[in-house]
Amino acid sequence: MNVQPAANxxxxxxxxLGLTAAAASVPLLAACGGGSASQGGGGAGGTVKxxxxxxxxxxxxxxAKKITEGFSGSSSKASYQIxxxxxxxxxxxxxxxSKTGPAVSxxxxxxxxxxxxxxxxxxxxxxxxALKKNGQFDDFLPGVLDPxxxxxxxVAVPWQLDMRPLWYRKSLFDKxxxxxxxxxxxxxxxxxxxxxxxxxxxxxxxxxxxFIGNHLMIMMMINNGGGVWTKDGQLDVMNDRNVEATxxxxxxxxxxxxxxxAVSYTTDNLDAQWKKGGKAAFGxxxxxxxxxxxxxxxxxxxxxxxxxxxxxxxALAFPNNIMMYKNTPSxxxxxxxxxxxxxxxKSLWQQKLxxxxxxxKSITELPEFTSDPNNVKIVKEYQPIAKTFxxxxxxxxxxxAVLDGGQALNQFTQTILTGKTxxxxxxxxxxxxxxxxxxx
Amino acid sequence: xxxxxxxxxxARARRGLAPGGSGGGTLNRKSKLSGQTRRTFFWLxxxxxxxxxxxxxxxxxxxxxxxxxxxxxxxxxxxxxxxxFATVLTAPAFWKAAQFTLxxxxxxxxxxxxxxxGLALLLRTKIPAGGTFKVLLLLPWVVPIVVxxxxxxxxxxxxxxxxxxxxxxxxxxxxxxxxDPHLAxxxxxxxxxxxxxxxxMMMISAALASVDTTVYEAASMDGASKWQQFTQITxxxxxxxxxxxxxxxxxxxxxDFPTIYLLTGGGPVDATTSLVVLAYRSVFQDFQTGxxxxxxxxxTLTLVIVSVFLYRQIRKSSxx
Numbered sequence: 001m002n003v004q005p006a007a008n009x010x011x012x013x014x015x016x017l018g019l020t021a022a023a024a025s026v027p028l029l030a031a032c033g034g035g036s037a038s039q040g041g042g043g044a045g046g047t048v049k050x051x052x053x054x055x056x057x058x059x060x061x062x063x064a065k066k067i068t069e070g071f072s073g074s075s076s077k078a079s080y081q082i083x084x085x086x087x088x089x090x091x092x093x094x095x096x097x098s099k100t101g102p103a104v105s106x107x108x109x110x111x112x113x114x115x116x117x118x119x120x121x122x123x124x125x126x127x128x129x130a131l132k133k134n135g136q137f138d139d140f141l142p143g144v145l146d147p148x149x150x151x152x153x154x155v156a157v158p159w160q161l162d163m164r165p166l167w168y169r170k171s172l173f174d175k176x177x178x179x180x181x182x183x184x185x186x187x188x189x190x191x192x193x194x195x196x197x198x199x200x201x202x203x204x205x206x207x208x209x210x211f212i213g214n215h216l217m218i219m220m221m222i223n224n225g226g227g228v229w230t231k232d233g234q235l236d237v238m239n240d241r242n243v244e245a246t247x248x249x250x251x252x253x254x255x256x257x258x259x260x261x262a263v264s265y266t267t268d269n270l271d272a273q274w275k276k277g278g279k280a281a282f283g284x285x286x287x288x289x290x291x292x293x294x295x296x297x298x299x300x301x302x303x304x305x306x307x308x309x310x311x312x313x314x315a316l317a318f319p320n321n322i323m324m325y326k327n328t329p330s331x332x333x334x335x336x337x338x339x340x341x342x343x344x345x346k347s348l349w350q351q352k353l354x355x356x357x358x359x360x361k362s363i364t365e366l367p368e369f370t371s372d373p374n375n376v377k378i379v380k381e382y383q384p385i386a387k388t389f390x391x392x393x394x395x396x397x398x399x400x401a402v403l404d405g406g407q408a409l410n411q412f413t414q415t416i417l418t419g420k421t422x423x424x425x426x427x428x429x430x431x432x433x434x435x436x437x438x439x440x
Numbered sequence: 441x442x443x444x445x446x447x448x449x450x451a452r453a454r455r456g457l458a459p460g461g462s463g464g465g466t467l468n469r470k471s472k473l474s475g476q477t478r479r480t481f482f483w484l485x486x487x488x489x490x491x492x493x494x495x496x497x498x499x500x501x502x503x504x505x506x507x508x509x510x511x512x513x514x515x516x517x518x519x520x521x522x523x524x525f526a527t528v529l530t531a532p533a534f535w536k537a538a539q540f541t542l543x544x545x546x547x548x549x550x551x552x553x554x555x556x557x558g559l560a561l562l563l564r565t566k567i568p569a570g571g572t573f574k575v576l577l578l579l580p581w582v583v584p585i586v587v588x589x590x591x592x593x594x595x596x597x598x599x600x601x602x603x604x605x606x607x608x609x610x611x612x613x614x615x616x617x618x619x620d621p622h623l624a625x626x627x628x629x630x631x632x633x634x635x636x637x638x639x640x641m642m643m644i645s646a647a648l649a650s651v652d653t654t655v656y657e658a659a660s661m662d663g664a665s666k667w668q669q670f671t672q673i674t675x676x677x678x679x680x681x682x683x684x685x686x687x688x689x690x691x692x693x694x695x696d697f698p699t700i701y702l703l704t705g706g707g708p709v710d711a712t713t714s715l716v717v718l719a720y721r722s723v724f725q726d727f728q729t730g731x732x733x734x735x736x737x738x739x740t741l742t743l744v745i746v747s748v749f750l751y752r753q754i755r756k757s758s759x760x
Contacts, residue, residue, distance in 0.1 A: 089724055093513035114727070118514045207597070207618065208705030261598055263708045264618035268590070269597050405725045407533075414709045418619070437726040 046329025048078040048337045051092075051102035053085060055160070055320075060353040067344045076333035083107075089114075096120050096325065103328035104338055110389075110401035112148070112156035112323035117398040117439070122324040122331055123153030130339045131157075139360045141379075144319050147388055147396040155396075156321035157338060159345060161357040163287050163386060164215050164316040165378050166303040167274070172199045172281035181282065183307040184248055191257030194281045201257040203273050203283030205265025206413045211404070212270060213262065213413040215316055216284050218389060218403075220245040223305070225312035227391030228403060228434070235438065236392070237431035238424075244309065246416065246423035253419040263417040274300070284316075287378055288355030302374045304381055317386035320356065357383065399438045408433030507733040513723075517730070524730040525738070534735065536710060537718040541694060544629055544714055548693035549686055551633035556640025556685075561674075563641075564648055574645075581638035589702035592631055593618070621711030624704050628712045632699050636692065640685055647681035648674070683754040687747050694743055715739050 050068050054061060061082050068080035081102070083091055088108065095101035096115065108114075115121050128145075131137040137145075144158045168180055173190070176197045181187035191201025206213030221227055226241030236242075252258050259265070259279070273280040275293045282303065286292065290300045305313045322341065328334045348354050349363045357378060358364055364379045389400045403409055412430035415421045507524055511517020528534050559577060563570055580588065596603045596617035608614045617627050651674065659669050675682075697716045700706060706713035706721065713721075715735055723732030 087724070090513065097514045115514075118512055120514065207707070208702060210705075259599075261616045261619040264597055264616070264624065264704065266593065266597070269593070272598075402726060407721050407726055410707070410725075411709060414707050418621070418708055437728055 046076055046333060048073075048076060048104055048328065048330075048333050049081065049102040050078050050337065050341075051081050051083045051105035051107070053083055053088065053106050055106070056353050056355060059351075060348065063348055063351055063353055067341060067347065070344070071337050071340050073333050073336040073340070076330060076336070078104075078337050096327065099327055101325060101327055103334045104322060104324050104341075106159070106320065106322055108401065108405075109162070109318040109320055110396060110398065110404060112321055113396055113398040114401050115323070115325070116150075116152075116155050120325055120327070121155055122326050122328065122334065123155065124148075124157050124324060124335075124338065125153040126335050127157055127324075127338050127342075128154050130335070131342065134339070134343070136342060136360065139362050141359055141361055141364070141383055143386070143394075144359045146394055147319055147390060148321060150395065150397075156323040157342065158319040158321045158359045159342065160320045160354060161359060161383065161386070162318040162320055163357055163378055163382055164219055164284050164318075165287060165374075165382050166282065166305065167285050167289050167300055168282045168303045169199075169274075169280065169299055170301055171299050172197070175199075176281070180303050181306060182304060184309055187282070187306060188248075188252065188255065188257065190282065191252060192255060195256050198279065199281040200259045200273065200279045201282055202252050203262070203270065203280035203285075204258060204417070205262050205267070205270040206410065206417055207264040207266040207269060210265060210267045210270060211410075212267070212285060213265075213417060214404070214409045217246075217249065217409070217413050217416065218391075219284055219316040220249055222314045222316055222387050222391045223312065224248075224308040225310060225314070225392075227387070227393075229390055229393050231393045233390070233393050233395065233397065233399075235431065235434060237427050237434065241308075241310075241312075242427060243423050246427055248309075249416050250419060250421070250423060253417060258417060263414050286355065287357060287375075290374070291355065300374075302377045302381075304377075305385060313385050314391070315382040315386045317383070317388060319359070319388065402437050403434065406434070406437060408437065503733050503737065506729050507737055508730070510730050512727060512729055520730065524734040528731050528734045528738065533710065533713070533718060534715075537713045537715045540625065540712060541714040541716075543625070544632065544696075544700075545690055545693040547629040548632040548636060548696075549689045551629070552636035552640045552689060553644075553682070553685065555633060555637040556642075557644050559637065559641045560644035560648055563645065577641060578638045580635050585635065585698045586702060588635065589631070589699070592627075592703060596627060618704055619708060621708050624708055624711050628700055628703055631703055632693065632696065635699060636689060639692075640689065643681050643685040644678055647678035651677045680754055683750055687750045687754075690746055690750070691743055694739060 048071070052061065052064050052068075055064075065080040068078045071078040083105075089111070092101060092105070092107060092111065092115070101120075112121055128137065140158075141161070144161060145154075148155050148158065172194060173180055176190075176193045176199060178190040178193040179186060181190045187202065194201040204213045204216045218228065221242045224241045224245040226239055226245055228235065228237055228242075230236045249258075253260075259273070265273070270280075270285070271293050272278055274283075274285065274289060274295075276295045276297070276299070278293075290296045293300075305315050307313050322338060324331075324334045324338060345358065345360065346363050346366070349358055349366060350368050352368055357375070358369070363369060364375075369375055388394070388396060389403055390396050408430055411433060412426055415426045415429070505516060508519060508521060509517040510520050510524075563574055563577075567573070595601055598604070599608075599614045599616065601617075604614050604617065615623060618624050655673055655677075656669055659673055664672065694714075695716055696714070697720060700712055700714055700717055701720070704712040706717040716739065719732045719735040719739070721732075722728045722735060726732075
């Protein structure tokens with residue numbers, strides 16, 4: 001039998017334990033150290049991490065990546081990463097919490113305000129100053145920049161407008177012998193005629209992951225001069241204009257103008273309704289609908305905004321934006337990158353990669369943009385009367401995110417679309433739901 | 441062997457002692473080695489314990505912190521004690537979701553078990569191409585839930601989908617399977633049974649394979665009917681596997697997010713909102729991290745209680 005000396009035995013056991021402990025702590029140390037290392041490299045200014053969403057086809061992201069990688073500021077460069085929409089808020093939050101997030105990003109419409117509330121956003125006032133100097137500031141379409149101005153500074157810079165125009169399928173109106181609606185009574189009238197041929201007079205949906213129904217409810221309130229907030233940002237769900245708009249929606253539902261199964265329609269279901277041979281004849285949807293459903297025959301057209309019963313006209317828009325974060329290798333590099341990126345936006349519309357509207361007048365005048373009459377109509381008739389979720393006010397804030405994606409609005413929409421309620425009860429539940437989750 | 445000797449032997453066997461071996465000697469050896477050996481064991485176990493704490497303990501502690509604060513995913517926020525739990529437990533939405541979760545779990549567990557049991561028994565008989573059927577029957581479990589939920593959506597979502605069209609052609613009206621709150625709840629449960637029965641079928645098939653067929657032959661010779669053979673032989677013989685599969689399926693059902701969320705999103709009007717969907721919505725749609733995590737804690741507590749109960753049933757069935 002071999003007998004090891006006691007000291008040797010002790011050494012090997014301790015050595016083994018020490019090695020094991022060291023190996024076990026590697027992931028912990030790696031996790032702790034990841035944040036600071038991630039933003040380094042790329043020269044004195046470092047690499048500006050730009051995170052972007054899939055705003056269009058993969059070709060869009062390829063083009064955006066090319067633009068990003070073309071940036072070369074003073075001793076800094078930029079990297080590009082696509083972030084999927086699924087659980088995007090979780091992705092951003094986790095990354096920001098672990099200091100591995102982006103320096104600059106696109107994202108959800110109200111994301112900048114959410115992260116501003118948590119002290120993570122770098123204000124964009126210097127970017128705005130630079131845009132003033134290079135002339136791009138004066139190129140902004142009217143009103144698109146104002147929602148991002150807060151007491152502390154510009155929270156983000158808008159780069160595209162996600163408008164919610166009204167669309168109609170001409171052939172179905174011809175078949176039903178109906179006129180394209182111009183106001184609420186004519187919408188109801190046309191809807192009844194369209195129902196007669198098996199078509200849907202006000203197409204929408206609020207099934208899993210589909211927010212179009214939610215947007216429609218708010219759009220109808222805004223279209224009637226109402227909205228969920230007062231001018232100074234206080235909750236104002238129960239105002240008369242909202243009650244009137246909700247009552248009208250219930251009237252459309254009870255008359256079968258809205259599809260009885262709309263409450264469960266996903267975006268795929270809704271797209272199928274808008275495709276050639278589908279049932280959707282009229283309704284609010286996103287810009288670029290013909291391209292989205294693959295029907296560019298000219299049968300799908302933008303209708304003029306409806307006039308409410310009091311003569312009000314308003315449309316709903318989401319000004320999508322680019323934000324900067326405090327966790328950056330260099331704030332100057334982030335600002336330089338954002339100014340550079342804003343200057344390159346034109347090429348995305350020139351290549352017809354964007355469905356949303358541009359925020360710059362010069363881009364709306366490009367031949368590639370004006371060649372689509374639907375685009376021209378949206379810019380001409382919808383953009384000037386567009387309001388955001390902040391209506392009746394104008395300034396956005398973090399509560400808009402709770403309104404947009406939250407349970408209160410979704411439940412309100414689904415209650416209306418099932419038709420088993422009255423306007424005041426539904427609005428009261430909506431208000432109570434919102435009150436329980438918004439930050440005072 | 442006398443009965444006393446047999447009982448003593450059984451007791452010794454349960455303690456892991458060989459016949460004729462000395463229990464006292466083992467204990468003496470244990471106490472003799474306790475000083476040095478225990479220290480060695482401790483140091484050898486320490487890395488694993490640290491890893492376990494990091495993997496399980498840290499998230500649990502962090503979740504506990506979030507459940508008692510009013511912060512977000514980034515900022516912990518202010519300490520609010522058990523306010524989040526109080527908010528959750530007094531909210532009608534929580535109890536509605538709890539009720540749906542209960543029904544979803546009951547139907548999911550027993551529905552899939554019944555279908556799985558029936559098919560496992562069927563596949564045990566000599567049917568042509570039994571192996572092929574077994575593979576085909578596994579597909580609902582194997583296919584990604586995103587794919588199967590999309591397929592089910594297209595089958596039932598619109599009045600012109602296949603299933604509503606069949607109902608209409610049979611003169612049964614046009615049911616709105618996902619738009620009607622009651623039908624949507626039923627559809628989600630059916631979908632869950634469809635997704636889960638292959639798992640049950642495999643568990644039961646494995647248990648049935650270990651049952652000696654001569655037991656049935658003996659029972660037949662004793663005059664037992666097929667039903668008696670099923671209730672007196674088959675069910676007791678697969679009881680252990682059954683309880684294990686019930687525990688697992690209960691956990692699968694209570695924690696099931698994609699089946700519900702992809703098909704209905706929890707709607708219409710919260711008709712299919714389970715506790716896990718409610719927790720998700722609270723955290724990621726309403727940005728109420730504290731209440732969302734509090735819901736998850738309450739779910740975990742319930743699952744532990746149910747699992748312990750079923751685990752005791754397993755031990756009971758083993759002893760019997």
